[in-house]
Amino acid sequence: MSRYVRENSLTLVFLAFFAVSLIGQAFVGHADFNHDQVAHQGETLSLWRYLLSSAFWVDVMENWQSEYLQFTLFILGTVWLVQRGSTESKPVGKAGGESDEDQKLGEHAEPDSPKWAKAGGFRTLVYSNSLLLLMGAIWLASWFGQLITGRVEYNAEQLDHQEAGLTLVQYAGSSDFWNRTLQNWQSEFLAVASMVVFSIWLRQRGSSQSKPVGEAHAATGAEG
Numbered sequence: 001m002s003r004y005v006r007e008n009s010l011t012l013v014f015l016a017f018f019a020v021s022l023i024g025q026a027f028v029g030h031a032d033f034n035h036d037q038v039a040h041q042g043e044t045l046s047l048w049r050y051l052l053s054s055a056f057w058v059d060v061m062e063n064w065q066s067e068y069l070q071f072t073l074f075i076l077g078t079v080w081l082v083q084r085g086s087t088e089s090k091p092v093g094k095a096g097g098e099s100d101e102d103q104k105l106g107e108h109a110e111p112d113s114p115k116w117a118k119a120g121g122f123r124t125l126v127y128s129n130s131l132l133l134l135m136g137a138i139w140l141a142s143w144f145g146q147l148i149t150g151r152v153e154y155n156a157e158q159l160d161h162q163e164a165g166l167t168l169v170q171y172a173g174s175s176d177f178w179n180r181t182l183q184n185w186q187s188e189f190l191a192v193a194s195m196v197v198f199s200i201w202l203r204q205r206g207s208s209q210s211k212p213v214g215e216a217h218a219a220t221g222a223e224g
Contacts, residue, residue, distance in 0.1 A: 022060075029056055042160065054152035058180070061146035066184030068139035074192055075132050084220050085200035087211050091221045103128070143181075150177055 005012060026047070033055050034044040050056055074088075080096060083089040094102075101108045105128070109118040116127035126133070147168065154176050155165035171177055195209075201217055204210040211222045 025059070026051055026056065029059065040160070054149040054156070058146060058149035058153050061142050061149055062180045062184055065139055065142040065146050066181075066188045068135055068142060069185065070188040070192055072132065072135045072139050075135060082220070083196050083200070085218050086196045086220060087199040087209060087222065088196045089220055094221075146180065147172055147177065150180060 030045070030047050030050040033050055033053075036042075037044050045053060078089065081089075082092050082095050084092055097103075100106055103117075104110055104113055105117055105124060106120050114127065116123045118124075119127075151166060151168055151171040154171060154174070158165045166174060199210060202210075203213045203215075205213050211219055215222050
């Protein structure tokens with residue numbers, strides 16, 4: 001067990017951070033929701049009912065969708081785009097899908113390569129893009145989840161003010177939906193750009209996200 005934990009510690013620690021953060025969000029979100037309900041003479045909810053409500057899930061979904069959009073675009077962007085000197089970029093001359101030899105596909109596969117990397121045809125095509133496909137699917141699913149839960153929450157507020165609600169299509173074009181969406185997108189894009197650029201000149205000894213401390217600023221794709 002100790003070996004398993006050691007070999008998977010990066011994933012396990014961040015999953016623990018995720019669980020603690022989500023639980024914390026549930027409790028403070030529930031308190032904030034009920035405080036707002038009392039202030040407006042509305043009905044308060046138990047913690048369990050709050051966890052099943054659109055008020056909770058719209059906040060979760062809008063953050064998840066922006067994170068997975070960031071991953072999707074970054075995975076796709078780093079195929080074709082480069083940044084000289086950044087650890088987040090391939091070497092400048094490696095832009096593009098690269099050769100089968102570089103990617104260890106088909107006859108160039110190694111004994112321990114995944115089976116679908118050796119198979120050729122449609123299976124290798126799918127596996128060659130499987131990370132992008134999965135991240136893109138999670139992004140679209142969570143963005144649609146934000147659309148559904150956001151509409152429910154928006155219409156509930158409209159009802160409280162005795163105003164008409166919106167259909168799903170109408171809400172998809174509303175300022176409320178796009179405000180929730182874009183306020184997350186802009187922060188994710190800034191964070192990615194910052195990481196790409198700062199890794200050119202700054203270092204963190206021992207991190208795979210940093211070049212070796214003594215590596216030249218112009219070195220691209222080097223890892224510590």
